[in-house]
Amino acid sequence: MNCKIFVLLFIYCSFMKNSAAVSEEDEGVVYANRCEVCKILSIELETKLDETGRINDVIETGYAVDDVKPKIKKEYKKSELRLIETLDGICERILNYNIHKERKDSTRFAKGMSETFRTLHGLVDKGVKVDLGIPYELWDKPSAEVTNMKTQCESLLEQHEGSIEDWYFNHQGRIPLRKYLCEDKVLSHENVKCLYEELKGDKGQRKIKDKQKEKSEL
Secondary structure, eight states: OOHHHHHHHHHHHHHHOOOTTSOTTTTTOOOOOHHHHHHHHHHHHHHHHHHHTTOOOEEEEOOOTTSOSOOEEEEGGGSHHHHHHHHTTGGGGGGGEEEOTTOOSGGGEEESOOHHHHHHHHHHHTTOOOOOSSOGGGTTSOOHHHHHHHHHHHHHHHHTHHHHHHIIIIITTTSOHIIIIIIIIITTTSOOGGGGOOOOSOTTHHHHHHHHHHHHHO
């Protein structure tokens, strides 16, 4: 086991080891703040809207007893129905995220396996016994930080549903949701730095290519 793997394993075990006398903060559990929650909600909501925005269906609304009056036709992508379907279960999508403890800013919440867990899974695949204090089958379950963020997302959504509706009908396509909802509504007079933090670098692709190059040269 090389030095890097040993250090990663030691750090993660110190995070995960169960102890009644150790607080969650001592174990490395840092819950999302309001900025991080709103940022992820905005990303997921706009992503889901992009998915349904490609649908060119026309829906009919209105009802008359004699069915003589024509029903109102409206594009689905501009309808209230699309908004309702988009908001339904939107916070559930957060459970697809993982906590990347090797990062210290809001990009610690991201989809995909963290560098630490990739290393640990790699050790297991090689036959190394790794004890994190939790069953192996629970390794890839949503972390405490992620499940807490989902709960916070549901509360934020309930509190600011009116603002989201206003953005959807009146500002969508002109003002980014993270600006309209998060910066101007949810985080008014608060730090909004996290909203504009992006994952830097090539996400490890260069390291993988370098290793492959080194092997080919051997």
